[in-house]
Amino acid sequence: MASTFYNEVLTDHNINPGHKHPLPDANFSLEGVNPSCGDDIVLNLKIEDDIIVDGSYEGAGCAISQASADMMLDLIIGKNIDEALKLRDTFMRMIKESVTEEELETLEEASILQDVSHMPARVKCAVLGWRTLGEIIKK
């Protein structure tokens, strides 16, 4: 079961993340913690006129939490707030309930985490970045 998502996409995002670095000109930063895994990330966003113009994350954690945050940033950078929230909603439903094929496609690489829904212990890892995104936007 686990082998279905421990694939190259995931290990590559974990080892060679595109967005794991400080972001000095970020105007929003928030820490997200998942005590069960000890995952601890800080999500940085630079938001201008409702558009997420840049973003990054820092911190440490399991491969699922790190790769998921990285794939999320691939998706949301360049999107406006509403689009980002819609993706977040789709991702959450993919993990917790179910989504249609078309919805799944909008998540691009992040869709590889679909099978996490069968592993309650890992759901928190997969949603950590997305949950933190939601909290930033709410503020």
Next chain:
Amino acid sequence: MTAEDKRILEDFTLLKNDKTIYLDSAATSQKPDSVLKAVEEYYKKNNANPLRGLYDLSVRATDDYENARKKVAGFLGAKSAENIIFTRNATESLNLIAYSYAIGTLKPGDEIVISIMEHHSNLLPWQMAARTTGATLKFVECNENGILTAEDLKNALTENTKIVAITQVSNVFGCENNIKEFAALAHEAGAVFVCDGAQSVPHIPVNVTDLDVDFLAFSGHKMYAPMGIGALYAKYELLEKMQPFMYGGEMIEYVTRESATYAEIPHKFEAGTVNVGGAVGLSAAIDYINKIGFDTIEKRENELSTLGINLLKEIPHVHILGDTNPLNHHGIITFTVDDVHPHDIAAILDSDNVAIRAGHHCAQPLLKYMGVMSTARASFALYNKEDDVRAFAESVSKLRSRMGY
């Protein structure tokens, strides 16, 4: 598989039929058929509400329950069955001490001393007791190999120390603390000694009279018994001073509108309908352990720990926590792998059907002290085979390459 492996595996239907290589016995053990059968027989033949029924069937249920209590007392070397209170698990036993003993006796300025390697179940009740009474909670630290010396403990004790609570075997390091010596030191300082036996009672002979502990808590489910039954051993003089833990039926003698007198020890501490089926299962688990013998159990667990540690030591980037001596592991190997998060370790091992635990093992202050966020833990029991340990090590050796390193 050796002939002996086969014989033992015959006793465990789940392991015989399931693909899982089960290396999480420190979390809970599998149950032999003899235990399952004893529980089933109780419900098929003797089930009734015990202790208050006035008919033969209830008397039989009562006998089953009280015989189980005698069995536990004998197993632990307690003076009498009255020293044994049935609970749900070690956690409930430790809470019982905190609520019924600690809260009634501690005063502001008193000290509770525990070790840094305690499971949350032997930490949070003491935090609560300290908060409630104004007492102080103090920690004794171990060295980087998990060794806690009598000297360390001695330095932490003062005339204000009233309770010392320490685990016999650590659920993270697998190491054994010298409880007999620790209890003597506590007594010298005028404190009572609480022993967390959750990880020792399943693996080594434990004699409460010889150790001279005041309290000992353990869980049945880690020692081949069903979930939902555990016990607390306590010295009688202490039980006499203690208030009830919970209030309700079965623990009373006489009740008026405003007040009640309580039943005798130990029933005073067992409110509500008790878990006879669980107690019968625990009794059968003790029979099973006695049949196999602790000599055999310890020998096997030591062989498996030794093999596991030797195999892991050969794998680059693997770090083992605890004593360098495999004989001080009691079937527990906690480890980390560079750059691979323990939850990823467990998930990848699972794809090879190897079941291990990963996370903070309910010992967050300890892991913080050791400077790790979380770890992976394999733990062995009587029914594990050398093949299981080899499959585990094989899977660990491939972890980093499977994670893209």
